[in-house]
Amino acid sequence: MIRTLKILVALTAVMMISATAFATDPLTQTVKDGCKVELESYCKGVTPGEGRVLACLYAHEDKLSAKCEFALFDAAVLLERAISALAYAAYECEDDLEKYCADVPVGEGRLLDCIAKNKKKVSKRCLDALIETGLK
Incomplete structure (x- = not known):
């Protein structure tokens, strides 16, 4: 279940983090704050964009802290809400x-x-x- 959740989060968050337009949005900041230790420890040399940072976190999923896992989950929830808002607005x-x-x-x-x-x-x-x- 957790592994499936992480994969889902990684796939949805790729859209979020790979878009430079969202570089300072709450979704990205949630991951940056919650996964600060992991980003510095495992992904320091990774060039941001195209989902590379998320791929790095995924590659080290067995080493992620509970705080980082929650940040990824929280970011996925925020992203899901944003997508729902866009879908609603597009429909209307x-x-x-x-x-x-x-x-x-x-x-x-x-x-x-x-x-x-x-x-x-x-x-x-x-x-x-x-x-x-x-x-x-």
Whole structure:
């Protein structure tokens, strides 16, 4: 069970840590703080990005402290919540995204920027979802 949980955490956290846009977010900070000893002991020379740091932690999973394991679990929970918020906002804004942002490439906040540029035309339902999820 713990091994499966660690694999799940590693896979989901790869998305989190490999994205430079999230370098200072609470998810990354949770792992940095909780796994500080392990990062310094086992992963000091690892170049961040592309999930390399998480791969290093995974390679040393048998040596992780309870504090680090909890930090990884906590980060996975935070990530799951963030993904749920994005899914909810995407659902609520689906019509607006199709209407005003169909030609906008996905990623790097471009769709949120498009919605913001069109906020006077965007539905109340979409705007409310963005506010409720903290995306606006």
